[in-house]
Amino acid sequence: MADPFIEVDFAQQSKAGQGAPGDVFVSKRLTQEGGLVCVLADGLGSGIKANVLATLTATMAMKYARSDMNIRKVAQIIMATLPVCSQRKIGYSTFTIIDIRSNGQIRVVEHDNPPFVLLHGDRVQRVSKQDFAIETAGLGLRRLFYSRFQAEQGARLIVYSDGISQSGMGSRSMPLGWTDPSTVGFLTNRVRSAPDISARQLCRAAVAQALNNDGHTAKDDISCAVINLRTPRKLLVLTGPPIDKTRDKRLGRMVAEYPGRTAICGGTTANIVARELGRSVEVDLRYIDPDVPPASRLPGVDLVTEGTLTMSRAAELLKNRTDPEQLRNNAAVQLVDAFLQSDIIEFVVGTKINEAHQDPNLPVELDIRRNLIRQIVGILNEKYMKQASCEFI
Amino acid sequence: MTKIEITICTGTACYVMGAGRLLLLQDQLSDRQLQQVEIKGCNCLGLCKQGRYGKAPYARIGDEVIAEATPDALLAALKERLAEWEGD
Numbered sequence: 001m002a003d004p005f006i007e008v009d010f011a012q013q014s015k016a017g018q019g020a021p022g023d024v025f026v027s028k029r030l031t032q033e034g035g036l037v038c039v040l041a042d043g044l045g046s047g048i049k050a051n052v053l054a055t056l057t058a059t060m061a062m063k064y065a066r067s068d069m070n071i072r073k074v075a076q077i078i079m080a081t082l083p084v085c086s087q088r089k090i091g092y093s094t095f096t097i098i099d100i101r102s103n104g105q106i107r108v109v110e111h112d113n114p115p116f117v118l119l120h121g122d123r124v125q126r127v128s129k130q131d132f133a134i135e136t137a138g139l140g141l142r143r144l145f146y147s148r149f150q151a152e153q154g155a156r157l158i159v160y161s162d163g164i165s166q167s168g169m170g171s172r173s174m175p176l177g178w179t180d181p182s183t184v185g186f187l188t189n190r191v192r193s194a195p196d197i198s199a200r201q202l203c204r205a206a207v208a209q210a211l212n213n214d215g216h217t218a219k220d221d222i223s224c225a226v227i228n229l230r231t232p233r234k235l236l237v238l239t240g241p242p243i244d245k246t247r248d249k250r251l252g253r254m255v256a257e258y259p260g261r262t263a264i265c266g267g268t269t270a271n272i273v274a275r276e277l278g279r280s281v282e283v284d285l286r287y288i289d290p291d292v293p294p295a296s297r298l299p300g301v302d303l304v305t306e307g308t309l310t311m312s313r314a315a316e317l318l319k320n321r322t323d324p325e326q327l328r329n330n331a332a333v334q335l336v337d338a339f340l341q342s343d344i345i346e347f348v349v350g351t352k353i354n355e356a357h358q359d360p361n362l363p364v365e366l367d368i369r370r371n372l373i374r375q376i377v378g379i380l381n382e383k384y385m386k387q388a389s390c391e392f393i
Numbered sequence: 394m395t396k397i398e399i400t401i402c403t404g405t406a407c408y409v410m411g412a413g414r415l416l417l418l419q420d421q422l423s424d425r426q427l428q429q430v431e432i433k434g435c436n437c438l439g440l441c442k443q444g445r446y447g448k449a450p451y452a453r454i455g456d457e458v459i460a461e462a463t464p465d466a467l468l469a470a471l472k473e474r475l476a477e478w479e480g481d
Contacts, residue, residue, distance in 0.1 A: 267404045267436030283403055283434030288416045293408040296436050306436065308405050 003102040004153040005232035005343045006036055008385045009199040010225040011207040015046045015163070016217045022050025023161045023223035024058045027385060028066065034102035036385070037065045040225055042094040042113060042161040044085060050093075050221070057082055057093040065097050072132070075109045075144050079134055091142065096159050100227060104152060110145040114165045117158040117184050118151070122192035124184060125155075155229045156202070158187055163222035164206060168213030178213050199226035200340060232387070234260030235342035239307055240350030240369050241268050242393045250393070252276025254348065255301060263338055264298070266307035269350060274298055289330035303338055305331040311372050314339070318379045345380060347373050347390035396431040397474050399467060400453040402438040407450035411463075415452055418464055422471075429475060 027038035043050030064074040094112035133141040169177030293306035313332035380388040447460030
């Protein structure tokens with residue numbers, strides 16, 4: 001059976017009135033070994049100062065964790081190196097390091113963050129942890145928890161900062177805050193009512209609830225990351241006519257046989273596929289956007305858009321991490337939405353140059369479409385932890 | 394009476410040259426005119442590559458191609474056609 005796909009997403013709400021979030025979450029895929037490493041760090045205080053402390057911690061943790069060094073040693077080095085507040089006797093930042101391999105083996109090191117939650121379906125899985133006390137010069141013992149376990153497909157690992165579990169503190173309904181048990185209860189309820197809930201949806205739901213607990217003014221930085229071991233959601237994106245017509249048939253077959261959702265970006269490409277499938281494309285004029293051409297409908301294909309303009313806008317939205325749900329509903333937004341709801345995204349790029357907007361005398365490397373796709377693939381992989389690739393035909 | 398078909402190209406070149414405005418044509422039509430016309434979009438009329446039709450954005454009214462189309466130009470072409478119908 002194929003390795004599950006590791007879907008990671010992160011949601012955050014900065015403390016009200018602060019210019020920068022004091023919680024930092026970083027994640028990187030391990031391209032060679034398969035799997036990934038992520039770190040959640042909560043900087044002491046709030047605002048830009050906390051952000052710097054958290055970033056320092058997270059970056060350091062990430063660098064060491066990605067090396068072959070023993071993960072406990074990594075944590076010890078970090079704790080020895082990073083500054084500690086001598087008055088309050090606590091570190092300037094918390095951290096949780098998660099190392100997860102594609103075979104489902106997970107190792108977690110925690111220091112001063114709320115404990116991580118491991119769910120299988122809607123059931124909480126208890127994990128035994130080793131408790132280490134590390135002597136730090138002149139500041140006594142600081143605690144570190146280390147756990148190592150095997151997770152299966154369908155498992156979810158959730159980490160969050162205390163902005164989540166302490167949300168609502170002092171309010172009449174939650175004098176002690178949301179608390180860890182209630183937070184866990186919320187998460188399990190969500191999974192129970194939507195067993196296929198994505199990492200993206202779950203972390204955003206948790207942050208939204210915590211913000212709600214705080215009366216819509218975040219009392220602390222609220223951060224939540226979810227790692228979901230899932231069967232990948234696949235998306236096929238066709239864009240551009242193939243270099244020669246003999247390959248047109250292949251496009252039609254690809255769409256018909258694809259085990260996942262399909263999208264076509266480009267009028268000519270859509271017409272080719274429509275012809276091969278014996279169907280017709282209809283432009284949807286229900287929503288007209290001043291900058292992005294309207295999407296179309298083609299039975300058998302989930303989304304049909306225009307090519308260059310739409311993909312340029314989509315690339316911009318992805319780069320700026322703009323949330324598609326908060327925008328007008330044009331074809332570029334729909335495309336970004338399709339990307340974000342998928343795990344494996346396969347671009348098939350036709351290399352026939354469109355003479356209407358490219359000088360055929362320019363070298364092929366300057367092809368607008370090709371470079372745009374390369375850019376989008378890069379952003380999807382680096383920024384969104386997707387598995388995007390492209391094939392040229 | 395069969396409706397007069399206006400097809401507006403929503404392809405890349407046409408959209409860059411202002412096809413978006415053309416799609417809002419129906420806002421400029423009277424109720425009566427709206428009943429007699431059908432406005433459709435087409436993801437590619439294939440005219441920009443041919444060069445001999447003039448510049449984008451393109452629209453087609455019946456069999457006639459209108460290059461460098463503007464809402465006013467389409468409106469004028471539509472009125473002309475409707476007058477023809479009425480004249481008969």
